[in-house]
Amino acid sequence: MEEETLIPPESQPPISEELDSDDDADHPMPDMPHQNPSSPPSHSDSDSGSDDDDNDNAQDKLQLQNLEAELSTNPSNYDSHVQRIKLLRKMGEIEKLRQAREAMSELFPLTPAMWQEWARDESSLTSGDEAVHTIEKLYERGLFDYLSASLWCDYLSFVLQHESSVREYSPDGISKARDLFERALTAAGLHVAEGNKIWEAYREFEQAIFHTIDETDVQAKEKQIQRIRSIFHRQLSIPLVNMSSTLLAYKRWEVKQGNTLDTESSNLDGISSHVASAYKKALEMYNARVHFEEQISGQDVSDSERLQQFINYLKFERSSGDPARVQVLYERAIADFPISSDLWLDYTHYLDKTLKVGSIVNNVYSRAIKNCPWIGELWVRYLLSLERGHVSEKEISSVFEKSLQCTFSTIDEYLDLFLTRIDGLRRRISFTGEKEDVLDYSLLRKTFQHASEYLSPYLKNTDGLLRLHAYWARLEIKLGKDLVAARGVWESLLKICGSMLEAWRGYITMETELGHINEARSIYRRCYSKRFPATGSEDICHSWLRFEREFGTLVDLDHAVQKVTPRLEELQLFRSQQESKLIDEKENNFKNAREKRKSVSDITDGQSPAKRQKDATQNQKQVHGKDKAQVQNLTEKGKMVERTQVDKPDIKNDIQKEAVPEKAKVYTDQCTAFISNLNFKATSENLREFFSDVGGVVSIRILHDRFTGKSRGLAYVDFTDDAHLAAAVAKNKEMLLGKKLSIARSVPKHGRRENIGHNVENKHESVEGSMESREPQAPQSAAGKRRVDDFQMKGKNTFAVPRNVRALGMTSSKPTTEKPDDENPKSNDEFRKMFLKG
Template sequence: TKDPWWDPGRGCVMNGKNSAESNMRSYLALSHISFLLHLCVTPQLSINAFDYNCHVDLIKLLKQEGELFRLRKARQKMSELFPLTEEIWLDWLKDEIRLTEEEPNREKVYELFERAVKDYICPDIWLEYAQYSIGGMGSPGGIDRVRSIFERAVTAVGLHMTKGQMVWEAYREFENAILSTMVAETPKLAEYQAYIDFELKEGDPARIQITFERALSENCLVPDMWAKYTIYLDRQLKFKDLVLSTHERAVRNCPWTMGLWKSYLLALERHGADHQTVSDVFEKALNAGFIQATDYVEIWQAYLDYLRRRVDFKSSKELEELRAAFSRSLDYMKHDVEERFGESGDPSCIIMQIWARIEALHCKNMQKARELWDSIMTKGNAKYANMWLEYYNLERSYGDSIHCRKALHRAVQCTSDYPEHVCDVLLSFERVEGSLEDWDFAVQKTETRLNRINEQRAKAAEKEANLARQEDERAEQRRKAKVEKKAQKKVQKGTRAGEKRKAEQDDYQDEWNEDAGEIDCLWTSPQGNEDNPELRNDNSSVFVSNLAYTLEEPEAKLRTLFETCGPIKQIRPIFTGKGSFRGYGYVQFESPVSVPEALKLDRRDVEGRPVFVSPCVDKNKNPDFKVFKYNTMMEKHKIFISGLPFSCTKEQLAEICKNHGTVKEVRLVTYRSGKPKGLAYVEFADETQASQAVLKLDGIEVEGNKISVAISNPPRRNATDKPGSSRPTGDAMPRQVYGARGKGRTQLSMLPRSLHRQSAPAGKVENGSAADGEPASAAGNAAGEPKQLSNSDFAKMLLNM
């Protein structure tokens, strides 16, 4: 301590001599410190571990010496015995932060901060804690952790008089930084919709309104967004000025959307707008240029409903205005709508039906109601049973039994879709109100009508069966001719037996149905020495075909396709003698329960081709074993679309159809090569949605192609005759009459196109029945038999295909 370079208060003091001497003196000074630690402080702590000042001195000396790891132990020991001051904690935390900068684990520092904030209420420690956590916000859950620490900090020290505002300022700056990254680019429509749904659940009107306004300022041409906003205002806020102004903005931004005009008319009526204002808005709607004929029917219905609600049926002024509006709507539908769209927007005459009910119910004017129904029936509705029953119910409610009986007799005579139903209603009516003569006359008339209809159906079914049998025979002849021709060609070239089996396999593939998707056969394996009989007959295997011959690594591709169905035991793709892939193979699973899952992958796209998956069936033992995969009865919840552009995808078609109901499935029909046919089937949630889709989609243009839409009514197909069985004759049960699309190609069993010309065209079919009472199919000639063809004729046809 007497050395000139040592000061007890300041430690080492250099006296200006050379650097070597200074370094030596520094080293000696540090040695003195270490000596003092061992000589003074450490023995004292060993005597009294609760000497607070000794702990503080030891920490100061170790920090001056730079012994960070010993310093950590000293601080740890002191914190176990005493709460540490803010200065000691901050020094410790900063040292630990420096030590863990290169360590991947930040959790040790978080644990130390948690211990620090428990000793005293220290704003600086909380601020340091929050700022340190910001450095880890990039890790999973990092932002949530920062927010949680800031929330705890403002709760603990936010009210501190001198330093609490620092925590608040830091919290605000953090949230501003996060917000700036979130709104750096304009939110998309889907993000706005999710935001709106969130705010609707929270229920704050001010936040909901401003969110809608923000979304609409950037998506002003989205009708669904306007509709959602106006519905919220109509049902929740209900402020007149706000509601009506928003409706007006909606129709100005999206004038082509009928639903917005309809909602606007209802809102005007709901808030007591004057009659002239409502009428002016309706006239603007008529000139808005809707895209569908049915839109004009709906807007007229909305306006007519408004006029009906304001009528006092004891006064003639409003009633005459209502009748004039009904009359004008019919003229508008007949001239303006039909001339513009080429079709009637109201084929079922809904507006006239409403007018008739109003005349019968409110005006007690059955004469006018009957005149309206006569007009409805003359517009092509007399063949529908439901239209006659609607008129009959009106007569039952407001008319008399004489007109009820007359309506039912006309229904029995005219109905062509469900004549049995109207016959039952007539007989039930006569049971309740008719005399014996009335009953006898009704029975005679219904029996005569039903007998005539059954005869027509039987004739149509018989001719259909004959035609199908002729088609099957021609297909068989064509198949045999091709087999013989190919066999002769192979023999002449001296091909091996394996290549001959390939020709037979090609013949089987030619027989497979490539129809629009209504009917599907169980694909069977070809016979050959290279096939494994255990795979063909195993109930744990499936047969896979229609793969591309150029498919690389077919075994790996098949494994990838079927590995989700269950554990695979063996995959066997079939190759030719030259090593080229034949386009089919077998997949054997470890358990039969995997087979149903594998069959669900039928028609799955593999490199642009639909792959065919079927059970393994020995064709020698089951030569005619086929099943229908798809329903062959009328599917009222599905629609059939034809005329689609080949570029149309499932997603595009689903987008077109979703506005008319809930789309459950979309199936595009393709050839075996994967090329589209321009046909599709769309399944809706129920029959009503499918019917609406037919009305609104039939005849519209998709990418320049005018499409045709109808209810799915796949025709049946005669099953191949089994041994010991015979074809059905005219005495058998009548087959299903073709639907509105006529006879589908799915009923042709590989019939060459040339043979289509041998048969007379089928008669016009309407609603599943032949027009004018004729059957829906025609025979090949007057004698009902096709022209017999020779082998040379078949050869010419094959060359022309």
């Protein structure tokens, strides 16, 4: 077999590498032709023990010590294993050499050349039936790793020469040899380039048996002739190299049996029709494949090109529909490219779809994970294949534990492994009918616990960890029949992902589906005041109100409204404050940019064009650097949650505009439609097209969240007159991008509005997603405005009570001053009535 060195991907252990020792593979170990394994290596007392030899031995020992030190710290260093074996073989250290080979074979598959070298070394050092049995095991192990016709030929030759029963042609020996030849033909008999070697060896063995039969035993001789003829016919029906030579050999053999055939030509005259027909078909098949064989065996072709030629060849072979030929070609490909993960994935996928023999598929998977242990998908599919083959729980558990020792590229691969293992345990517990295979639920719980501890540090606040715990809690109820344990699962998740809204919702959903309304309500009370990303804080408040409408009493609803309302007011106030600060900051940036452009223009009037261009570039960079610092400072002062960089490009674009806005635009919303339930992916173009049949659209404003920059599902559309507006409102409840729009005439408030620049939305208050207009509010006093501007959120779960609402039972110790009626603080009941009325 042609040898080559294969370099594995970086950061992964190499899987296969041919030893550059053709001569070593063909000859026994040097200086030790026939020694007892337990005896020390012999040393010549001649002049060969010179100083140069001593220096070489010292260097070899030092190199060996370095290699062993390296392997003690990094056992997965493939190259160090290879070098140690070479060095020990050179030094003649028999026992250490055996140990080194065994250690390497435990971690990596060895190449056919390495197995041939190992077997030949052992056969040159030992003798006897026990030694023959040991060497046969070595060949069997080598044949398991990769397909190699040459290794099969070596194995067959060794058995024919050293197995006494085979050598003496005893009935048992003949039977053993024939079984071995049939196995070899099954594995490599379809190998187009090298399969003919096994067929020829098989015929020679049967010919040798024929010559041992007594001439007087005509019946036995005739039976043996038919056996040899059958092997010829089988070989002639398979597309292999040198088919014409095989045909001529068959003709010559038939002539010796007394048949008249033309042994000088390759015509089929005189050959039975069914043999001739099979030969013609095989020859056509070979001619269709010969160009593929030439391409994959080319000497001047790069590895990548050869791999691509193998893939093309495989596509062709799969189209022919012969699974046995496809499997042999896959085996040939992985023997040349053992660390190609795509090749292994494609091979195993083909076997899963086509081959129903579980043992064969499992064997391929076991080799795949040994060659490419860093591919999580191979381990996952191996576990599924073992489950399909109904192997024992002990074997599946062993494979799973080995998979966790590997290094994968993403944490999601580990999650997939755990979920696959859990799925298999769930199926065995739920659907197995055999008592001896029934597993205890504690094993499933233990696996979940292991997964949570293993993955939580890496999957905090992710959907993957939520999925794992939701699955766990569901099985605790369904299979474990333990509600307390299910609640414990959710509580443990909340300790890790307490800022994840979906974790709380999942917990609430479980309690609601089980009919535990009070428990679900208590969870709402725990989380409604928490701070969630984006609009999560508002969403949980609205969710609680919807929950009480559907499941609670009126008292429960009133209590939820009392709790939720100040929280929503606080969130709305906080967002307005941040938006206002951001708008002020932008205005300052505009002014600074305009002043800098003016100053740059004045300075550069008297400069050369080249100097002016250089200074302008430097000033622009300074402006941009200042903008970034200002945005970062704003984030720190406002204690805002981490935002995406959606706002930064807006500031840059505004600075780079040639025309600085003289005055921020103010929207009066006197002829405006308010759109809600808008698809988050909808754009202004989508809305303009939606109202194209109405016409009269002046401007479109889609509202975005200041923290994330994502659409809030709300928009304002200005029209030229009331007629167009009325036509637009008539399109209420029509679909846009899969969502039914709610369209109403915008009713702006009187007094101060916060719709400058980015047009802060009309304060259409909503409870449970319904847009309900509230009563106009009086303009704020100066003191009230100052209180709003100075407002800051405090604490982890703070929800500020509005300044004009007094908590129940709260009294003020400070003297009160008379205020106009419209500025008197409202009581809690008055505030609730006003809210419900709106």
